Amino acid sequence: MKIHKTGRTKRFALGSTVALAVAGMNAPAVLGFATHQYHQYVINRPEYKAEYGHWQTLTLPAGFRVNAVHASLLRTGKVLIVAGSGNDEKHFDAGTFRSLLWNPADNTYKLVPTPADMFCGGHASLPDGRLLLAGGTQRYEKLAGAVKRAAGVMRVRNESPAGARTFPRGTVFVGPNGREYASTAPVTVPAAVKSGSGRQTVVTAGEQHVFVEAVGEGADWVAGSPAQYRIKGLDGADAHDLYGQSAKLTLDKQEYQGIRSAFEFNPDTELYEQVTDMASARWYPTLTGLGDGRVLTVSGLDDTGEILNGNDNEIYDPGSRTWSKGPDRYFPTYPSIFLTAAGKLFYSGSNAGYGPADKGREPGVWDLATNGFQPVPGLRDPDLTETSSSVLLPPAQAQKVMVLGGGGVGESPSSTARTDIADLSAATPAFTPGPDLPAGGTRYLSSVILPDDTVLTTGGSSGYRGRGGSDLLRAQVYHPDSNTFTAAAEPTVGRDYHSEALLLPDGRVAVLGSNPLFADKAETTPGGFEQRIEVYTPPYLFHGERPQVGAAPERAKLGGTVRIGSTRPEAVTTAKLIRPSSVTHVTDVEQRSVALDIGARTADGVALTLPANPDLLPPGWYMLFVTDAAGTPSVARWIQVTR
Template sequence: MAAETVGRWSQPFELSNVAVHISLLPNGKVLYWGRRTDPKSTDPATFDELWTKAFVWDPATKTSIPTANEPLGVDGRTVNLFCAGHSFLPDGTLLIAGGHIKDGWGVDQACVYDPVSNRFMPKVRHNKGRWYPSVLTLPDGRALVISGSYDQSYTVNNIPEIWPADNGAANPGAWIEVADPLNQQGPVFPLYPRMHIAPNGRIIVVGPLAQSWWLDIKDPVTGADIVTQVGGKSVVGRWVDAQTVRKAMFRDYCPSVMYDTGKLMYIGGGLTVESDPGPTNEVEFLDLNQPNPKWTNSPSTNMRVQRRQFNATILPDGTVLVNGGTKGPGFNDVSQSVHLSELWDPVAGRWSDMASESVNRCYHGVSLLLPDATVISAGSGEYGGVGPDQNMTNAQIFEPPYLFKGGSRPTISTAPSAIVYGRDFTVTLGSTAAVSKVSWVRLGSVTHCRNMNQSLMFLHGFRQNGTTLTIPAPANANLAPPGHYMLFVLDNRGVPSIARIIRIASTLPRAEDSIPDAEPPSCTTYGADTTPVPEREPSPSAQPTLTERNQKITASQSRPPVVVGLTPACPYGLGPCWGGAYDALRNISDIEIVCPVPDQADSVAFVYPKERDCLPDIDIWRGELTKVVNRSYEMRGIEITLEGVVKSENGELSVVGESTGGRTVVLGQFGEGSQIRWDIKTEKPREVSDEETAAYERLTEAVGKREDSGEVSVNVTGTLQKGCDGGFSLDVREFEVL
């Protein structure tokens, strides 16, 4: 089809690495980095390099130069920023939270990239490591960091933090502790949570969990931080159930987008339980301008193609481009990559097919809006079950249909470099052609299907007098957090200008604080910054970590937990990929307590049922878990410890007692089919030991020796099975004669 209908993709061109992380800088250039120095290497050791080679790409010349230094920690050692989170601060620097030691094990270092010096600067360390965290710049200029996993335990970091507004080198500041959602009966958020700012200044987390949550940082009356004292320390913020749940439930590896002021869309992702086991094509909408916003969905607003591992990019005219991803089952099926792009038109309320990209863009692919109103698509690969041939070091440019309408584009001849909230500002146009819309798009910062900096609003009420356009600035920082934005003007055909990048703040910045349009310094070799930086240990958190919460729960219980075998679709194991499973287990009607830390090594979780003296119904548990998370987790089985009297009849053992609810449970031998513990490396159940397979025989022998003396009481532990007749049996893994 013609480019004026479906747009056009450029031929692929090479970058200097797989662009897993990509950000549009205030000078119009693009910062990016990947996982390792050589993405084509087959050496497994290279996947865990502890340094970062980052580059700055110039859209005008399509060439890359390296950054002037490698990111450093406060101890002077290099760090790997792969799987970090990032968002722009008000001064145009990029805050980067966390990074990579091993898959699921995040570094506790934070740093800032300065586009003026083209250098990374170390900042104060996090309370714990963060691998896959999200970062959101707040209306007051601070930055919120949530989630990420840490340490060799791969435990999720449940304690959010705020980076202070004053982040200059002379005052490195300190992280501000934010309330743990668990304090308000909230969730353990999954990795890379989707966060947005509502027009009233509240933060909302809309995914991957089905249920949305508000985070209130400020008191709506006083405007001051909401502060509570925990253990003699101040903790900021309050979590509130948003009382709305997405119909398609848990959905990961997909984008959420604020495509207009307060208007969100959550697109595709997850893994369905329908006949086609791939991701969904459902799109759900949430209007934060409403007093009690609720998620809505209509089949007419769904994408034509189901997909996950893809990106969504807001265009200057308010449409949303979706590209890349896979429609196949599992985590990252590149054999079913989606090359067709789609475009959402919020005015018409429909999707349109766009041109097809020529390269697979799946896991670790990125897309970013550029100032010339085109979109760069890059990356994909660097694990997720693919080999080096799928590690894409190239990029393509998408030219949307509005660039093929013929005639000249509107132009902006002059514009201010900085503006102030609530005040009009003036730009000069290149012609007197009528302007139909003015859009205001925040500079993007993208990784893992998430543009953490992306938002668009239309600046209504502008006035045109010939080539002079007077535009009302955004009214307040809730609508547009302080920082740098692309200003586009669109003509009556919907064709956008090339953007001017403008900074907005409460007051006009000093000249020395502005980001110049000059070239960043060139550099041909990497050199570590030798400037000494004082190392500061992170302060102990006032709130307990998940591990500490776990210890408290297990210490308070006099009964053994029920062990639940869970396999996540995520390849990194149950520890870092825990949030969705934790939420789903809490929604199982029979479960009272879910221990907040799973066993990463065996891929099992620990729960305590509401009724102490009943048998868990595995069919009900599996059904209720699947209802929440679809196919994102598989419940392999449950292991339970029963106390009761063993009976022997016709050579078959059974047990009955209070813990069985008075029901007779037939005992059997533990075998390969009984194993619920999982080996993530082999992607198979763990091997069953000789001791485990012999447990039933040894129990039979022990009961035989004791039968003459009366009833034999035992504790038996093993995998609970439910037969077609509704009866229960237990494959004995270990036992204790009481």
């Protein structure tokens, strides 16, 4: 592997020179200060920035700081930062759910009313520029020692074909021994289905589950064997037809629970708009946009804390704002699933945490039309794909997906430096080795496509949630053309769990969030949520004059040709449409960079032709960048791609 380290070596050499100059002073504090000052001098030199780029740290006023769990770039150029309860149970209990709208162009910001706890939901852009958000948190996990009330899943059954019945949160189920258990959410039970006639009549009860909790504390409320429960307050035929069944109610650990709620965020009104609920509750789902403008959602923990088994995938139609059932396929939570140019979906193996180690971990190509699944072999360290990063390498026409780093299942301390690349254009796709990550084993690495057809990778930690002070203050740039990494300027803020990074319309990269378990290497102090934003300015923005995009259409059709204005059309060597990121838990299946064909040039502009394939270039809003021969990009212009 070829890694460019010149700047890093130079930094340490210069630092040593300073150390020699002040060593005779016998003053460690002065030594440290002098070294720091000289380091600041070096990294702020124009020649250093032109080779490695530059980082800037932003600290918002206290009232506007949120725990950035989700970040999505909108077609207005603003970034929607969603915290929800922000992994803070006190905020959850208080119903304090937060979102921040940040404009990086002028560093302005405002809080947005947030109607539900979208913490650990999923999101994807829609063709009209709205952002779909689905799922979130209904209940926080409780560890075994902290569980005071016996709880578990109650299957509520309806033997009447007369109609569905809805029971509010707090509905009480009474066991054979008189113990009472209350539901923690409302539940609607479908009507029974009647088939046949006469003696051949068969009634199949309607059924829906709900989580229940004992009304009293202690082991006396544990129900360790299956039982039937009556619903308090019902009598007559209702008492006979409607009842609950539970296998067991225990004091065991309780997992996070998801919600069914879904919303669209409107970038014009800058408000959330509620849409039809999903059929299944989801916590840690992935949403992937399809070529026809619909959105597939898979996986997640349901409203009882169980991982969805794969027969509950759903597809959202933005036209009707409703959901329909999708093909059956099981995945662990937050799976990285990319739309391919063939209209199929590629699961890279990357995921973010919940699910058994021996199920749903194999990468492969999923055909939604036939529900077939073709495994893609060759991924090294296949047991270390949790908290790994995956990216559709630029240009998207190459149909190559890279998997970077990752760790073992759950709280495993293991991590890997492996990068592998799957060529999906091959007749039989397979992974081939890429260069190892320069920092070694890395979890939670962020990967961002840049307008010069490279990928910035930054942050992460070698340990689970940064344990043992293992955050990696490193960044590097991957070059698909040479299959190598080169060094980038080093960030100053550690980033691990619950961190995000995304490309901005001006060509910079914003990095947000981080939620380490501990604040110190000795693991004696609980970690806090990182609320500072770092912005990386790549080297290409220190190389002189940028290409300009003048007049440009607001819309362009697939397969069509558009003409853009430019003061230096002869300088334009590449053009691409980059889809805005929507990222959480190192999962960003939205970003893609699609190359455009450059046609005729005139004295004041250039003609650009779009691909005709909606599975390569899904309808929606994109950032149009042009670059010159040195890779210097223009400021993006927003264009809506339509069918």
